[in-house]
Amino acid sequence: MTDEEIITALAEARREAAEVPDRIREIGRSAFAWRTVDAELAALSTESLTGARAEQAPVRALTFAARDLTIEVEVTDDALHGQVVPPRTGEIELRDRTGVVAAAQVDEVGWFVLGPVPRGMFRLHLRAGDTVVVTEWVTI
Structure with missing residues (x-):
């Protein structure tokens, strides 16, 4: 050889x-x-779904409820506009099955904007101080 x-x-x-x-x-x-097993899961509140008629209507507002906070999200044509209630600063990420798609700072009144609007399944991952909240998977 x-x-x-x-x-x-x-x-x-x-x-x-x-x-x-x-x-x-x-x-x-x-x-x-x-790695996020200790994060609290925020469940989608069914009353936040719009268009509960016989014909299919687009979902325009989502509310995710966790133990100590809610994440309210309004879907626009180009972004997700949201607020953490009660307000707290932190960072929020928009994740799909491949990982982080977008990230934004949550300001002192709890407001954030994430874009573009996800196509397909996604979840939000909030870090605010010692609090970590992950929403369930949703599709809009």
Whole structure:
């Protein structure tokens, strides 16, 4: 075996060793999800859904209720406008299945704007001091 063949064989072995099986990747993603296990889950309040008629109407307002706060969101054509009640400063993230899509600061009166409007499933992740709240997944 020549030096070049040995180097090629070693490079191939290293490449194969670096490949991670799909099952192991899935286990890693699941373990990563546990990093927010201590975050409080904010549930969507059903009374915040608009257009509860027989024909389908767009959802224009959402309210997520947690133990000590609510996150109110109005959906516009280009962004999510929201408020944390009672007001507190912090950071809020818009996340889809791939991760963080947008982030915004929550000001002293609890207001924030996240854009663009998500297409498909998303959730909000709020960090305000020691409080961490994650909403359930929704689609608008």
